[in-house]
Amino acid sequence: MSSTTTSKRSSGFTPARATRSTTTTERDLSSRLARTPAPINTILPPTTKKYKAPLSTEARARKGSTLPSVPGSPSKSRPASRAGSRLGGESDGLAPLFPPPKDVEDSLVDFETVGVDLTGDAEAVAPLEQVAVDKVMVSVRVRPKTNSHSHSAWSVPDDNTIHPSSAASPTPPTASQKFTFDKVHTAHSTSALYASSARPQVHAFMGGYNAVVFAYGQTASGKTYTLSGTPEEPGIIPRALRDIFAFIRATPEREYLLRCSYLEIYNETIYDLLAPAAGAGQAKGVEIQGGGGGEVVLSGLREEVVTSLANVREVLRRGEGNRRTASTDWNERSSRSHSVFRIVCESRERGERGEDRSSTPTTNGRHTPGLSGRQTPGPRLQAKGGRSVQSSVLSLIDLAGSERATSDKERTREGRYINTSLLTLGTVISTLAENAAKGKSDHVPYRNSKLTRMLQPSLSGNARISVVCTVNPDLSAVTESMSTLQFARRIKGVHLNAQKKEIVDTDALIERYRKEIEDLKRRLAEREEEASREAPTLRTRRLSAREQIDESKAMTDLNARIKQLTKLILTSQTVGNGDDSRPASPVKIDFDASPYQLQEELLAAKLQLESQSHQILSLEATLLARPDETATTVSEEDSEKDKLIAEQARTIRELENTVRENANAGPTKEQMEAEWEEKLEVQIKLVKEKEAWAAELVRQLEKERRIRIQLEEERKALAAFVSKFDSLGMGLLSAASSPVKPSPGGAAATFSSRKESRQQPQITPDTSPIRMSLDLAMTSKMHPSLLEQMPEEDWNDVSFEAESWSRGNTLSRVLGVSSKENRPLM
Numbered sequence: 083m084s085s086t087t088t089s090k091r092s093s094g095f096t097p098a099r100a101t102r103s104t105t106t107t108e109r110d111l112s113s114r115l116a117r118t119p120a121p122i123n124t125i126l127p128p129t130t131k132k133y134k135a136p137l138s139t140e141a142r143a144r145k146g147s148t149l150p151s152v153p154g155s156p157s158k159s160r161p162a163s164r165a166g167s168r169l170g171g172e173s174d175g176l177a178p179l180f181p182p183p184k185d186v187e188d189s190l191v192d193f194e195t196v197g198v199d200l201t202g203d204a205e206a207v208a209p210l211e212q213v214a215v216d217k218v219m220v221s222v223r224v225r226p227k228t229n230s231h232s233h234s235a236w237s238v239p240d241d242n243t244i245h246p247s248s249a250a251s252p253t254p255p256t257a258s259q260k261f262t263f264d265k266v267h268t269a270h271s272t273s274a275l276y277a278s279s280a281r282p283q284v285h286a287f288m289g290g291y292n293a294v295v296f297a298y299g300q301t302a303s304g305k306t307y308t309l310s311g312t313p314e315e316p317g318i319i320p321r322a323l324r325d326i327f328a329f330i331r332a333t334p335e336r337e338y339l340l341r342c343s344y345l346e347i348y349n350e351t352i353y354d355l356l357a358p359a360a361g362a363g364q365a366k367g368v369e370i371q372g373g374g375g376g377e378v379v380l381s382g383l384r385e386e387v388v389t390s391l392a393n394v395r396e397v398l399r400r401g402e403g404n405r406r407t408a409s410t411d412w413n414e415r416s417s418r419s420h421s422v423f424r425i426v427c428e429s430r431e432r433g434e435r436g437e438d439r440s441s442t443p444t445t446n447g448r449h450t451p452g453l454s455g456r457q458t459p460g461p462r463l464q465a466k467g468g469r470s471v472q473s474s475v476l477s478l479i480d481l482a483g484s485e486r487a488t489s490d491k492e493r494t495r496e497g498r499y500i501n502t503s504l505l506t507l508g509t510v511i512s513t514l515a516e517n518a519a520k521g522k523s524d525h526v527p528y529r530n531s532k533l534t535r536m537l538q539p540s541l542s543g544n545a546r547i548s549v550v551c552t553v554n555p556d557l558s559a560v561t562e563s564m565s566t567l568q569f570a571r572r573i574k575g576v577h578l579n580a581q582k583k584e585i586v587d588t589d590a591l592i593e594r595y596r597k598e599i600e601d602l603k604r605r606l607a608e609r610e611e612e613a614s615r616e617a618p619t620l621r622t623r624r625l626s627a628r629e630q631i632d633e634s635k636a637m638t639d640l641n642a643r644i645k646q647l648t649k650l651i652l653t654s655q656t657v658g659n660g661d662d663s664r665p666a667s668p669v670k671i672d673f674d675a676s677p678y679q680l681q682e683e684l685l686a687a688k689l690q691l692e693s694q695s696h697q698i699l700s701l702e703a704t705l706l707a708r709p710d711e712t713a714t715t716v717s718e719e720d721s722e723k724d725k726l727i728a729e730q731a732r733t734i735r736e737l738e739n740t741v742r743e744n745a746n747a748g749p750t751k752e753q754m755e756a757e758w759e760e761k762l763e764v765q766i767k768l769v770k771e772k773e774a775w776a777a778e779l780v781r782q783l784e785k786e787r788r789i790r791i792q793l794e795e796e797r798k799a800l801a802a803f804v805s806k807f808d809s810l811g812m813g814l815l816s817a818a819s820s821p822v823k824p825s826p827g828g829a830a831a832t833f834s835s836r837k838e839s840r841q842q843p844q845i846t847p848d849t850s851p852i853r854m855s856l857d858l859a860m861t862s863k864m865h866p867s868l869l870e871q872m873p874e875e876d877w878n879d880v881s882f883e884a885e886s887w888s889r890g891n892t893l894s895r896v897l898g899v900s901s902k903e904n905r906p907l908m
């Protein structure tokens with residue numbers, strides 16, 4: 083069992099179901115209304131027509147009814163009207179005050195059966211004030227047993243009496259244990275209860291009286307079920323709303339403005355259930371102002387203008403969704419607050435075209451009758467002094483139930499607030515009843531709780547009040563049920579004196595709207611008149627295009643505002659059947675539109691028609707011009723298209739696959755970059771090494787080149803010397819004295835033979851700084867030594883300078899001259 087406070091969302095009723103039944107019945111009603119003069123008000127005196135239902139005590143008594151009398155039921159406090167006596171049958175005309183339909187649908191028939199045929203006789207109208215009820219209407223509803231095997235604690239011997247059953251009390255009930263009320267209900271259905279206990283208040287409200295209906299009782303006794311109901315069994319609130327709209331439809335001589343508000347009193351704070359933040363629990367509290375004998379003003383409470391049943395249902399649903407409910411030891415969805423659904427109704431008489439009838443009095447001071455030719459209380463009110471608007475409030479209250487302390491702290495705290503406010507309500511009621519019974523005027527502690535303070539104007543007399551006390555049939559709840567019945571008995575003693583409220587035109591919203599509409603219409607007419615004074619062509623020439631657009635926009639705006647305001651004011655013609663399920667009429671004529679606008683609309687419609695017929699003609703022509711093979715062409719085209727589409731789809735699939743594969747298979751870009759960076763570094767390192775090696779190689783080559791040059795020079799010098807030596811014949815001389823035997827051919831031949839065994843300077847791998855034998859070998863091959871490059875014949879041509887040779891020990895030193903100086907002599 084959850085102990086959290088939550089929003090109550092599901093209670094309500096099924097719009098569709100409620101709607102269907104309404105539609106049929108209300109259509110019947112409309113047709114009947116068209117045939118017969120419409121009734122003025124359901125709470126007006128009756129005709130001689132039959133009534134099968136419970137009449138008030140007095141009516142029953144007068145009629146000599148066989149029905150048992152109802153002790154303590156509402157009594158008439160004022161004299162019967164002339165109308166009542168004149169109409170015969172019912173002597174005082176009060177009997178149908180609580181018309182008794184079998185079902186809610188029948189309620190609509192009541193508008194006809196209750197109606198008074200007053201055609202042409204204004205004097206026959208019974209003043210509404212004179213049919214005021216001066217006592218609270220009290221009903222008891224015993225909830226059905228949840229366990230069929232258990233015994234009910236209560237016996238209901240007739241429609242008005244209740245006492246403890248033998249299961250609850252073995253001895254016969256004493257007088258104080260027998261309770262008599264206006265009605266005792268035991269049925270599962272709310273239909274009969276609504277008809278007897280709430281509809282009269284709803285009708286009084288529509289007639290200009292404040293009215294209050296509230297449910298009082300122990301927790302889980304059925305208060306919310308009675309007020310809100312279920313989708314299958316609508317409660318008092320949805321039924322009342324349906325009746326309100328039916329009432330407007332049946333009253334063509336008046337126009338209405340309806341506003342709704344929905345609040346709850348939780349832990350002694352008032353919350354607006356329609357405030358946008360209400361659902362989030364952040365709604366600002368509502369303050370009660372005034373109340374000292376006058377009206378209370380609920381400052382900060384949002385009121386929404388409603389124009390249809392669907393509209394008001396939406397408001398109701400929204401508010402119910404924001405109510406605080408929680409699971410308790412006794413009720414799975416217990417209301418943790420008192421909730422109040424309020425409807426404000428402003429109404430006034432209307433003329434033939436909706437204008438203010440009160441402003442067109444006839445010469446004899448009376449007012450022109452409406453279309454139906456029937457009279458309403460309106461003219462009489464007007465005669466009292468100037469324009470007036472009736473304003474009334476209907477409050478439908480679902481009180482939280484009294485309860486014992488629970489194991490849950492939060493629930494106990496809530497329960498304490500609930501019990502305190504209910505106790506205050508009980509005290510207020512007791513004091514009021516005592517004051518009324520003993521003619522006293524003791525202080526009434528209205529201010530001790532928000533609930534009683536808010537109800538002060540109603541409880542102090544200025545409202546029709548109906549209370550439904552709900553009773554739990556369980557034997558375990560006898561004490562609480564007894565206490566509920568005692569409260570019901572006490573409240574029966576409270577005296578009421580409800581008065582109609584007439585407010586001056588400036589205070590009423592309906593009047594403000596009507597005035598604004600009239601003002602807007604006047605401005606529109608002025609503009610039209612101005613426009614019609616000039617010929618259209620002249621006007622078009624005089625005004626610039628911009629001015630024409632502005633003017634047209636201003637006219638449209640004026641018309642839109644007029645329409646908007648007109649929509650808010652409900653009349654029998656404009657109010658829908660409420661379910662919004664009937665398809666809209668194809669032709670909608672706005673009777674409030676100006677001739678100028680109607681002409682404009684007509685012209686636009688004609689132009690649209692013309693252009694549409696042109697379009698149709700040209701389409702027909704195109705169709706005819708098409709060759710017969712259209713069908714095949716079309717199918718071929720279609721198959722081509724299909725192919726193309728299939729191909730495109732395949733390509734897309736392939737591309738998607740490729741993308742997917744690529745995404746899965748290959749390394750990522752980052753990985754590639756890292757890998758390539760590594761490779762690049764290796765390459766750079768290699769290049770650097772090669773550069774270093776190349777530089778070293780160049781250095782070695784330079785060195786070798788210098789050595790070769792030197793050797794070359796030495797060789798040349800030597801060759802020159804040898805040749806010189808030979809030419810001087812010194813070779814033979816020396817050979818004689820030399821231990822070395824001169825070879826045949828002289829020094830040149832010796833030189834030549836020695837050449838063979840000559841040693842070449844080599845760069846070995848050991849000498850290379852980088853020890854790359856292969857490269858070095860290749861380099862040696864690529865760069866052969868200069869000696870090797872010298873052609874063989876050159877050696878033979880070499881001549882030596884004998885003098886140079888003789889001057890030095892070593893060859894170079896011997897030569898001691900440049901190669902140029904030692905150039906061989908030719």
Ligand SMILES: Nc1ncnc2c1ncn2[C@@H]1O[C@H](COP(=O)(O)OP(=O)(O)OP(=O)(O)O)[C@@H](O)[C@H]1O
Nearest residue numbers: 225270301302303304305306307413416417482483
């Ligand atoms: N007349 C009835 N017929 C059938 N079921 C009913 C009737 N009255 C009450 N119930 C059922 O009894 C249960 C309790 O009713 P409900 O919530 O209306 O009590 P409550 O008095 O509003 O309680 P609380 O004060 O805790 O909010 C609900 O399940 C409701 O459907």
